[in-house]
Amino acid sequence: MATLLSDVIVPEVFDPYVIQRTEEKSELRAAGIIGAVPGLDVPNGGATVNMPHWDDLSGDDEVMSDERELSPGKIVAGLDIATVLIRSKAWGANELASALAGNDAMGAIAELVSGFWMRSEQKALISILKGVFASPSMSDNMLDLPDETIGRDLLIDAISLLGDSSENLTGMVCHSAVRADLAKKSVLDARVNVGDTDTAPEFQSFLGRRVIADDGCPVETLGGGAKVYTTYLFGNAAIGFALGNGVTPSETERKALAHKDFLVTRRHFILHPRGVKWLGKNRVASNPTPGNSELADGENWDRVWEPKAIRIAVLRHRIGAA
Numbered sequence: 001m002a003t004l005l006s007d008v009i010v011p012e013v014f015d016p017y018v019i020q021r022t023e024e025k026s027e028l029r030a031a032g033i034i035g036a037v038p039g040l041d042v043p044n045g046g047a048t049v050n051m052p053h054w055d056d057l058s059g060d061d062e063v064m065s066d067e068r069e070l071s072p073g074k075i076v077a078g079l080d081i082a083t084v085l086i087r088s089k090a091w092g093a094n095e096l097a098s099a100l101a102g103n104d105a106m107g108a109i110a111e112l113v114s115g116f117w118m119r120s121e122q123k124a125l126i127s128i129l130k131g132v133f134a135s136p137s138m139s140d141n142m143l144d145l146p147d148e149t150i151g152r153d154l155l156i157d158a159i160s161l162l163g164d165s166s167e168n169l170t171g172m173v174c175h176s177a178v179r180a181d182l183a184k185k186s187v188l189d190a191r192v193n194v195g196d197t198d199t200a201p202e203f204q205s206f207l208g209r210r211v212i213a214d215d216g217c218p219v220e221t222l223g224g225g226a227k228v229y230t231t232y233l234f235g236n237a238a239i240g241f242a243l244g245n246g247v248t249p250s251e252t253e254r255k256a257l258a259h260k261d262f263l264v265t266r267r268h269f270i271l272h273p274r275g276v277k278w279l280g281k282n283r284v285a286s287n288p289t290p291g292n293s294e295l296a297d298g299e300n301w302d303r304v305w306e307p308k309a310i311r312i313a314v315l316r317h318r319i320g321a322a
Contacts, residue, residue: 005252005261008105015249017107018265021114028122028239031171031210034271035237042084042244042268047289048278049270051080080304082240082272083280085124086289089116090264113265125239125271126216127292129232132276133314134298140307143315146220146228150178150317152187155206158233158315165308168235172206176213178229179204181319209233228316235311237274244268273312275305 028034039051133142143158159166174182182188188204188211204211218230246268253262272278281299284291294300303310 005109005263006254009109009250009252009263010106011250014106014110017110018114018117018250019243021110022117022121025114025118026121027212028125028171028173029241031212031234032236033171033173033212033234034121034125034239034241036242037237037240037274040082040240040242040270040272042242042270047084048280049082049084049272051082079277080272080275081277081279082270083278084244084268084270084289086246086266086268087120087124088264088266089120090262092260092262109263113263117265117267120267121269121271122214123216124292124295126214126218127295128239128271128273129312129314130218130296131294131298132273132301132312134296135276135301135303136298137301137303138276138307138310141310141313143313146222146316146318148317149321150181150229150231150315150319151185154315154317155187158231158313159207159209161313162308162311165311168311169209169233169313170236171210171212171234172231173212173214173217173234174231175217175219175229176215177219178217178231178319179211179213182206182211226318228318231315231317233313233315238311240270240272240274242270244270273301273310275303275310277302277304 023029026034040049043049132138141161143154143161145154148154155172159169162169179188183204188206189208217232220228220230222228246266248264248266250263250265253264254260255262279300279302280290280294282297283294283300287294290300
């Protein structure tokens, strides 16, 4: 008798395992770039989350005098807003046939599904970053040098966009071609272990900042074939993450007449660049929550924190010989 998806997919076991493996597979989470932050949770209802905050105190001190009163300043409240993302994906049994042939079919399928959702999260994040830095409000956090070639000095200039807060930038995400170019130029530090054992995972770094390759990073081809790359710099928990509890995170279905099994998975989550408010001005009417094209629209984002408080910076550049 043939093995059915419903025979091997037990939601109570499958769903937590997929969540765990998705987290483990994500280099961005391992680097601390994506993480949980206070006040950010997927709501039971609604498509956005309000995150109020206090702006920093401003103004100058005053000379004490018996002849005049002090002029009290004000503390101003601000509002950051995050959007909820609701995504789903279905697969037919034919695509999972090789996984079903294994001894641990559920584990094999969970590995495939977790890898898919990890890649999907990274695609959504890249779309968010495209939109955030298309907003004029983020110009102070961007070094736009499409005619300059990346190297040690240019990276230091990008890090320095945050001034005396530049130490808060702890990681870098770039296209694999950029990482290879930096390696050829001996810009990257030697690989170091993540952990205390010789068998712990290794990563490359620049001035102590972890370097992650992601080919989803934008590459623009100009006239003549020249390419301009976009590299991102992040601080710890620069991207707030929260995972919600969907009504049915996964389920299986069999269409007996078609001799096919189907697996459906769903995720309710938030990926939010802290300090940049979701405006949602340009939306697709049929989408209850935004898709990647809407996330990549600069008119949907606006900075609400001071530039140096936002732990994200971006560099647009070329690669190759200077």
